[in-house]
Each structure stands twice: as structure tokens, then as C-alpha cells.
Amino acid sequence: VKFKDDVFLWNGPIKRNLAGFISWVLVILQCIFSVPYFRRQHFQLFHYSHLLIFPLIFVFAAIHHPQLILYIAFPLFLYAISVVVSLCFGLKQWATVSAV
Numbered sequence: 001v002k003f004k005d006d007v008f009l010w011n012g013p014i015k016r017n018l019a020g021f022i023s024w025v026l027v028i029l030q031c032i033f034s035v036p037y038f039r040r041q042h043f044q045l046f047h048y049s050h051l052l053i054f055p056l057i058f059v060f061a062a063i064h065h066p067q068l069i070l071y072i073a074f075p076l077f078l079y080a081i082s083v084v085v086s087l088c089f090g091l092k093q094w095a096t097v098s099a100v
Helices: 002-008 013-032 036-041 043-064 068-090
Strands: none
Touching (some): 036 043, 043 068
8 A cells, every 4th residue: 555655646755756857857958958059049949948947847846845845935936926027018019229
């Protein structure tokens, strides 16, 4: 019965370690997409990969180590505010001023 609970529930050591491994792989992907080549040559890929991967890292890290929520709740709240502000003000057309 113990092994069944460990395998099929996220609180078991096998799934928690799997979640930690997935989080680690996502961090590696984040690092790969952060190299100057991707930032300069494929900015859209860099940008959207960060928007998608960043929250997933914290989800799987929190599954791996549930007490992590205590440490990342406030930074995630600030990140959510940042995303909302970006979405609200990012839709406006801004005048470009150039210094000549």
C-alpha cells in the first residue's frame, strides 16, 4: 500500500523527485534560451519561452518542496502584478521620440 501511495500521489517521493527533475530541466531550458544568440536572433522565442517556462519552474519546484510556497509567494505576487501591468499598458501605441 505504501508503494502505491508513493507512485500515484504527488506527495510520494517518486513523484516529488520527478517534479524536482522537471523543474531542473525547465531551468536548463530557461538558461539555454537566455544565451545572447537566442536573445538577439530569436527574441520572440526568448520572450515567450520565459513567459511560459518561468511559472512552470515554480509550480514543479513547489510540488517538489511544498514549503517553497512560503518563500516565493510574495515574489510571485509581484510578478503577477508586473504581467498584468504589461498586458494593460502593452496594448497602447506609444509615440517614439528620437534625439537628433
